[in-house]
Amino acid sequence: MTEVLLVAHGKLAQEMKNSAEMIFGKLPEFYTIDFLKEDGFDSIKENISVVLNQMSDSVIVVSDLFAGTPYNACCGLAMEYRQKNIEVISGMSLPLVLETASMCGNKTPKEIVDYLLSICSDTVRTFLVEEDDDEEDL
Secondary structure (H helix, E strand, O other), rough: OOOOEEEEOHHHHHHHHHHHHHHHOOOOEEEEEEEEEOHHHHHHHHHHHHHHHOOOOOEEEEEOOOOHHHHHHHHHHHHHHOOOOEEEEEOHHHHHHHHHHHHHHOOOOOHHHHHHHHHHHOOOOOOOOOOOOOOOOO
């Protein structure tokens, strides 16, 4: 089973898990780390390290911002923890977290990331009002 670590600025990680659990149900294989104003790179890296040591060897890390401090710390630790199968992805959103939750019971971190990358353009949508020029007068 793949375990999931959500890491984000502010309290987004914990609130993202809370929101996902409203829809998906309990997610005991999900862990969260918040990155607060008083935290720095070293402190978040230490917090992530503590949690990674509690997790299995099959982990997907979902961070909020590409190249942000949480993401950079996760990437650094993924390189240090090469004995674990860790994949790091950025762009945290509720659809992304729900898709991850639906697959972590039977997919590897790599399989999950590959799928998420294949559908990411489907998770951002816009509503367009189209006018029908062929509308007949009634």
